[in-house]
Amino acid sequence: MTSNEQTVRLAHGNAEVAVDPGNGCRISSITVNGIELLRQGAKYGAFPMVPWCGRIAEGRFRNGGDLHQMPVNSPPHAIHGTGRDTAWTTARADDTSAAFTYELTDPWPYPGRVTQLVELGEDSLTLTMGVEAAADSFPAQAGWHPWFLRNLGAGKDVEIGFRPSWQERRGADHLPTGERIDPLPGPWDDCFGMPDGVDVTLTWPGALELKVTSRAEWVVVYDEQPEAVCVEPQSGPPNGLNTLPRLVTPIDPLEVSTTWTWRSLA
Template sequence: MAPETALPRDDAQAPMPAGHLHWLRAGRLEVALAPEAGGRIAQLRYDGVEWLVGQDEAGQATIAWGCYPMVPWAGRIRQGQFRFGGRHVGLPLNFGAHAIHGVGFSRPWRIDHVGADSALLTLALPEDGYWPFGGIATQAIHVRSNRLALQLVVQAGDQAMPAVLGWHPWFRKPERLLFAPSAMYPRDGEGIATLPAGRPAPGPWDDCFIHQGDVTLVSAGQRLRLRADTDHWVVYDGAPHATCVEPQTGPPDGFTLAPNRLAPGQRLQLRFELEWESDGPG
């Protein structure tokens, strides 16, 4: 078993300063990047409306604010344990008895480019006890007048590696969530997704779903449509102040439930688009 580890930079509950913010703007959309705080989007504002939970509202816990990339895994890895290439792998536990959301959200990302409406960030994945495979992650951010386009890519290094990618936005509690998934992964007593996926249960949710098409949030006279090039979405709406809608390339505990192997040099990507419009009749 992997030891219980609580090193500050990788502890999901530890505070993490936002550091210097880089503002990207186009039309009525404003995006504040915090590369030092896990490469996350710290603020997201459209036509004056704030859409993300801020660091001060989250008790400063690294895991609970902004919108951050999940790489090289998304969601929980049960007890930090999985098998890959015929060997047992143990990851440090950073969320109770489990390893959660990868290593990207708790480490500073390098700025390769930042302009008025776009940025490119890079993170060299460790090849140590936190993540034994290495590799490199990049994220590209493009801001348009009413649309934010995000792309997250991970590339294996000299050795093969497993990978699941995701984005974790903490949206301020919307007035409505428009979401009709086709299936849901049931959770067991440890709160971990299991197979087989079945009929969706009523909320509140902290669950992974199969869903084709957009997910829509309605708030403050605005309608935010979310779309991604994946059919896996995690929705957490159990908090009174927030709702998380997270596109992922696979389910939580994906290294066991739906293993995805990257050969040396192979890439995996996830595109995520957020588009705003007025919430008119209908």
């Protein structure tokens, strides 16, 4: 992946955001009052998951009678889509918002276009992603994988607060089994259903509160690493291209958005 696309920097009030279109159009930095919220590094930040979220079983999915094989980048599965490994194009940018695009191509078997709109408010960041089919219809998903720092450098570790309606039972292969169970205590690498929309609160006691909301009904929470926690709003569950396909057609694109709103607790 090579790109001459430059980092796009947005600023509003005490918040600053950096977007790296050449590295999967990931949000590489969010600072509030000078405090970095995201784990740093080329693989981290907050990246879009598209045209699928989480794992696809053995990297294979069907569209009608056609069976497709995606690269197995997390053996034995394919994980997190192709968008994070793609150089995107900056379509427009100003002080507080920017739009980016990339064309779906190999290894994804169907032509189409993905867009991401990044809008920074005084105390919020809204991300909107769209997936358009150019010709043939295909199943797709979209979502985000942010790596929020577990500790902001002072004080206590982050606390995760949410009330999902169910948890997808996870099999030994890390895929949902299809059984919905009462939510279990963490640590998690699990998908949860929130049919009224994703609503998760991250609290760094004495420092900051950040709410992750979305009209999407699925969220994966991952907190098994010491450095960061992930709260991933997405349009469907892991392996959803096979178990809960949402078809994108030339007249019915997929659109999903999330808003992250913060307030100081200092």
